[in-house]
Amino acid sequence: MNLTLETKRLLLRPLVMSDAEDMLAMDSNPNVHKYLWQKPSATIEETIKTIEYVQKQYKENNIGRFATVLKKTGEFIGWTGIKFVNEHEENGNTNFFDYGYRLNENFWNKGYATEASITWLDYGFKEMNISKMNAYTHAENGASNHILQKVxxxxxxxxxxxxxxxxxxxxxxxxxx
Structure with missing residues (x-):
């Protein structure tokens, strides 16, 4: 996938295998998974399978979750982006565009999720011409619910x-x- 987006502080680029260790560090944190089915990643092999799955989505749907990196340091802080959901049903829906993000705990409460969200929504509506963007959050995840409402x-x-x-x-x- 040949797409890179930028915000004031962030670089949004396709996930690559060299992101696996940073992704595992994020996804093995139980706090990150508190509102995500309570199943933290345990091995690098799981993370590699996740990256392969996302890369498959790039090929099949021309979109997917992207690595989110601090421009200033090159540090991987998580992933953000648009996903086309066509492999399962969510709230009675399938074949829909879903916006989502997951950040490593060290980068919470710094405005990064909001910054990335604004850029992704703009891209989805203007460049992809998506008519309707969906998202879903755990009911108790106050921070994510607040961000989605704010954007x-x-x-x-x-x-x-x-x-x-x-x-x-x-x-x-x-x-x-």
Whole structure:
């Protein structure tokens, strides 16, 4: 995938295998997974499979989650981006664009998720001409729910996943359509 986006402080680029160790450091942290099914990664092999899965999405859907890196230091802080969800159903939906992010705990509360979100939504609506962007968050994840609201997504409804966990469904229509 040959796409790189920039914000004031961030570089958003495709995930590559050299991101595996930094991704594992993020995904093995139980705090990062508190609102993500409580299944932290345990091995580098799991992380490599995740990167391969995302790279497959780049080829099949021309979009996917991107490494999010501090421009000033080159430090990997997590991933952000748009994903086309067509392999499972979420809240009764499939074949939809989903915006999401995951940052390593050291980089929380610094405005990075908001900064990346604004850039990704702008790209999705202007460059990809997506008519509707969706997102979903654990109902108790106050920080992520706040960020999605702050960048313009509208809370649509609460729903239960197949394990009975309460999630929030968010949506934003393309302001240019």
């Amino acid at each position: 313009g997504l509208q809370f649509m409804e609460d729903y239960l996943d197949k394990e009975g966990v309460l999630w929030k469904w968010w949506q934003m229509n393309n302001p240019k359509q």
